[in-house]
Amino acid sequence: MAVILTFAEERGGxxxxxxxxxxxxxRRLADALGGSVASVVVGSGVGALATELGSxxxxxxxxxxxxxxxxxxxxxxxxxxxxxxxxxRPAAVLLPFTAVGxxxxxxxxxxxxxxxxxDCVALSVRExxxxxxxxxxxxxxxxxxxxEGEPQMATLRANVFPLGAPEPGRxxxxxxxxxxxxxxxxxxxxxxxxxxxIELTEAQVIVSGGRGLKGPxxxxxxxxxxEAFGAAVGASxxxxxxxxxxxxxxxxxxxxxxxxxxxxxxxxxGAIQHLAGMSSSKIIVAINKDADAPIFKxxxxxxxxxxxxxxxxxxxxxxxxxxxxx
Amino acid sequence: xxxxxxIETDVLIVGGGPAGLAAAIRFKDLLAEHNKNAAWxxxxxxxxxxxxxxxxxxxxxxxxxxPISLKELLPDFVExxxxxxxxxxxxxVYLLTNGxxxxxxxxxxxxxxxxxxxxxxxxLVRWLASQAEARGIDAMAGFxxxxxxxxxxxxxxxxxxxxxxxxxxxxxxxxxxxxxxxAKVTILAEGARGSLTKxxxxxxxxxxxxIPQAYSIGLKELWEVPKGRxxxxxxxxxxxxxxxxxxxxxxxIYGFTEDRISIGLVVGLDYRDPFLDPHGLFQRFKEHPMVxxxxxxxxxxxxxxxxxxxxxxxxxxxxxxxxVLLVGEAAGYLNAMRLKGIxxxxxxxxxAAETALDAIVAGDTSAATLAAFEDKVxxxxxxxxxxxxxxxxxxxxxxxxxxxxxxxxxMVTGGRGLVDPLVPSKGYAETETLADYYGPGQTxxxxxxxxxDGALTFDRVTDVxxxxxxxxxDQPAHLHVADTNxxxxxxREDYGNPCEKFCPAAVYEMVPKxxxxxxxxxxINFSNCVHCKTCDVMDPYQxxxxxxxxxxxxxxxxxx
Numbered sequence: 101m102a103v104i105l106t107f108a109e110e111r112g113g114x115x116x117x118x119x120x121x122x123x124x125x126x127r128r129l130a131d132a133l134g135g136s137v138a139s140v141v142v143g144s145g146v147g148a149l150a151t152e153l154g155s156x157x158x159x160x161x162x163x164x165x166x167x168x169x170x171x172x173x174x175x176x177x178x179x180x181x182x183x184x185x186x187x188x189r190p191a192a193v194l195l196p197f198t199a200v201g202x203x204x205x206x207x208x209x210x211x212x213x214x215x216x217x218x219d220c221v222a223l224s225v226r227e228x229x230x231x232x233x234x235x236x237x238x239x240x241x242x243x244x245x246x247x248e249g250e251p252q253m254a255t256l257r258a259n260v261f262p263l264g265a266p267e268p269g270r271x272x273x274x275x276x277x278x279x280x281x282x283x284x285x286x287x288x289x290x291x292x293x294x295x296x297x298i299e300l301t302e303a304q305v306i307v308s309g310g311r312g313l314k315g316p317x318x319x320x321x322x323x324x325x326x327e328a329f330g331a332a333v334g335a336s337x338x339x340x341x342x343x344x345x346x347x348x349x350x351x352x353x354x355x356x357x358x359x360x361x362x363x364x365x366x367x368x369x370g371a372i373q374h375l376a377g378m379s380s381s382k383i384i385v386a387i388n389k390d391a392d393a394p395i396f397k398x399x400x401x402x403x404x405x406x407x408x409x410x411x412x413x414x415x416x417x418x419x420x421x422x423x424x425x426x
Numbered sequence: 427x428x429x430x431x432x433i434e435t436d437v438l439i440v441g442g443g444p445a446g447l448a449a450a451i452r453f454k455d456l457l458a459e460h461n462k463n464a465a466w467x468x469x470x471x472x473x474x475x476x477x478x479x480x481x482x483x484x485x486x487x488x489x490x491x492x493p494i495s496l497k498e499l500l501p502d503f504v505e506x507x508x509x510x511x512x513x514x515x516x517x518x519v520y521l522l523t524n525g526x527x528x529x530x531x532x533x534x535x536x537x538x539x540x541x542x543x544x545x546x547x548x549x550l551v552r553w554l555a556s557q558a559e560a561r562g563i564d565a566m567a568g569f570x571x572x573x574x575x576x577x578x579x580x581x582x583x584x585x586x587x588x589x590x591x592x593x594x595x596x597x598x599x600x601x602x603x604x605x606x607x608x609a610k611v612t613i614l615a616e617g618a619r620g621s622l623t624k625x626x627x628x629x630x631x632x633x634x635x636x637i638p639q640a641y642s643i644g645l646k647e648l649w650e651v652p653k654g655r656x657x658x659x660x661x662x663x664x665x666x667x668x669x670x671x672x673x674x675x676x677x678x679i680y681g682f683t684e685d686r687i688s689i690g691l692v693v694g695l696d697y698r699d700p701f702l703d704p705h706g707l708f709q710r711f712k713e714h715p716m717v718x719x720x721x722x723x724x725x726x727x728x729x730x731x732x733x734x735x736x737x738x739x740x741x742x743x744x745x746x747x748x749x750v751l752l753v754g755e756a757a758g759y760l761n762a763m764r765l766k767g768i769x770x771x772x773x774x775x776x777x778a779a780e781t782a783l784d785a786i787v788a789g790d791t792s793a794a795t796l797a798a799f800e801d802k803v804x805x806x807x808x809x810x811x812x813x814x815x816x817x818x819x820x821x822x823x824x825x826x827x828x829x830x831x832x833x834x835x836x837m838v839t840g841g842r843g844l845v846d847p848l849v850p851s852k853g854y855a856e857t858e859t860l861a862d863y864y865g866p867g868q869t870x871x872x873x874x875x876x877x878x879d880g881a882l883t884f885d886r887v888t889d890v891x892x893x894x895x896x897x898x899x900d901q902p903a904h905l906h907v908a909d910t911n912x913x914x915x916x917x918r919e920d921y922g923n924p925c926e927k928f929c930p931a932a933v934y935e936m937v938p939k940x941x942x943x944x945x946x947x948x949x950i951n952f953s954n955c956v957h958c959k960t961c962d963v964m965d966p967y968q969x970x971x972x973x974x975x976x977x978x979x980x981x982x983x984x985x986x
Binding site: 320376 | 888900
């Protein structure tokens with residue numbers, strides 16, 4: 101029976117949402133293959149996470165619980181995941197395409213000699229094997245790839261695969277794993293630079309500001325709109341280059357690639373370089389004074405107007421709406 | 427201060443284009459020959475450093491290749507898989523008017539291409555790089571030559587660029603100091619307006635007695651079109667539209683494969699109009715009915731631009747000094763009339779390799795011994811060809827018709843023409859002020875950029891995207907402007923900031939200052955830079971110096 105193994109990335113005592121999306125997708129694929137879903141979770145004090153993983157579709161969870169594994173460390177984690185793969189011989193191994201996933205997946209793939217398709221945006225089953233769809237050339241083209249050999253490894257882009265409805269109390273088998281947790285490199289401290297801010301690449305709603313805001317003193321209009329929506333705040337390269345905001349907020353070909361449910365572009369012209377980073381957003385709203393701005397070609401809703409007028413009005417309307425919802 | 431690593435080699439080649447790679451390959455082959463018969467086997471290392479992340483990534487050209495020197499370098503180049511699948515099948519020259527065209531009833535001999543190939547220089551360089559690697563040459567991509575190393579006036583090598591410096595000049599976590607590469611012979615093969623070549627020629631005054639180098643800018647797009655639009659191997663050259671009679675240049679359209687067309691425009695960098703926008707002219711070129719018919723419904727795949735050395739024989743500096751040789755377009759070995767330089771790059775690379783090996787065997791790499799390079803060039807078809815077209819570009823100083831007349835006379839007089847040498851082009855100094863060209867009262871606000879349709883014509887930023895250009899944005903700008911005050915005041919008044927117009931990649935932008943929006947300041951979007959060097963050539967005050975950015979950054983000219 102085919103097993104699809106997933107890596108359940110944990111942070112702060114919870115499974116990260118992208119990892120749950122991976123489990124949901126694994127469940128869907130396993131059902132199509134007539135197989136089962138296994139997950140591996142690594143960390144310290146993570147035993148309780150098996151239940152949540154089970155509720156999203158995992159049939160079996162391999163738990164590696166060890167204080168020495170509290171912080172993510174490449175070598176030990178790669179060794180452990182590889183060990184699970186060797187022991188359970190899954191048909192496929194899926195990880196989220198997060199910072200950890202990007203670090204871990206290639207190393208596991210290299211150790212076990214598996215092919216790895218990264219940043220996949222769709223998976224399907226064909227003749228008993230998987231097929232993946234992944235973007236190439238900053239989203240200008242999409243490739244459909246199939247694997248040779250076993251297992252078929254992939255990392256899945258965050259915010260693209262739907263999260264299944266959890267079934268609380270769904271039965272799940274927990275297997276306590278033991279492994280060599282030693283590593284030649286040890287994490288001594290973790291310093292979060294954007295403490296409290298919503299991670300751009302995982303946000304469901306993003307409000308971004310561009311050059312149309314004229315100066316750093318006006319960027320607060322974007323931030324206020326973001327707050328009203330409970331959104332993450334992004335920026336175009338122009339304003340990052342000009343020093344208004346940090347590079348961490350840059351969306352685009354040379355910044356972050358995001359695919360939120362809602363992307364609001366304020367004063368952004370929509371050069372291809374920016375579109376490359378957000379064109380897979382589900383709904384795009386654009387606010388720009390220039391009716392010919394290329395952003396309107398990709399926007400679902402466009403407001404041709406002065407950002408200085410539109411943004412405060414939009415912010416007020418958003419606040420009223422969300423307040424009314426209670 | 428971090429200790430710089432020092433790596434010693436025998437031959438160091440800066441620039442992994444056709445000249446540099448030909449030199450590397452030839453050197454190794456000659457060395458193997460030498461060692462077959464020598465009593466003492468000589469071991470000599472060859473290193474090629476190239477700023478692009480991959481060999482070929484920064485190489486582009488029209489291009490129609492005369493295989494004469496490739497055959498010398500690698501006689502079995504076809505069997506070895508050289509990318510020469512497209513033989514030239516037909517040659518046409520047209521004079522384009524606003525809506526029509528006049529086909530020349532005959533193609534002038536220098537523009538006849540029977541026996542030549544339509545190639546992608548990017549593909550050719552990639553293939554040459556594989557040939558070099560097979561010979562054990564240290565082909566180091568991602569390493570820019572940042573600085574020439576001297577011992578007095580002798581060149582002893584090149585320092586590569588530092589890695590990991592942030593935009594404020596501080597070291598980042600991944601800081602690595604550049605390496606000092608020391609060699610017995612350094613060969614500069616940087617292509618047109620090489621940054622090291624420029625400073626070396628200036629410092630050692632290798633251009634004394636020469637006319638200044640002249641340049642053009644070449645812009646190119648690769649298009650995918652329905653099969654049958656243009657025959658594979660068809661070579662079309664145009665004059666006239668969209669250039670006026672006083673602006674040097676012309677268009678090219680080549681049937682590269684059955685469904686791919688290489689198309690471009692060359693514009694002389696000695697035009698008079700300070701508002702001239704070469705990229706805009708290239709986009710207009712495509713709107714001509716003849717051109718539009720070829721491209722309509724097709725898809726633009728890739729874009730690129732590069733300066734071209736046009737000065738000809740009289741502008742080539744002394745190509746040798748203690749410890750150093752200059753080859754290819756960096757020295758100016760390009761036939762502007764035939765529009766061909768690749769074969770001369772390869773040939774001068776070959777001759778440099780011969781010279782370098784002789785010098786190393788003799789244990790003497792001083793200028794006196796390396797001078798043999800110039801003798802070899804003088805005794806080869808490089809001289810024969812370039813001598814015959816020595817006044818070509820200069821003939822166009824007074825316009826298209828004068829140029830064609832001069833060129834015609836030059837063709838039947840072995841290059842002497844009506845006057846030999848003709849008055850050289852003044853290059854950037856030909857640019858007239860706004861007042862002189864347009865009349866008093868003209869300001870930079872009168873500039874209108876052509877509107878692009880996004881299907882046949884594209885704005886610069888979109889084209890830059892299709893050049894695959896990327897740079898780490900957290901690094902100092904690699905375009906050094908000596909005094910931006912000039913930009914804000916004198917240049918704005920006198921010329922209207924032509925850098926905003928001549929850069930084919932939208933690197934330079936005058937933007938409103940934070941305090942008073944009527945004041946403008948220069949913004950340098952360096953990460954758009956496609957390394958064409960046009961700004962280094964053209965700025966009216968000569969205060970822009972292009973230097974190498976962090977290695978690996980720049981365009982990706984796949985198939986260009």
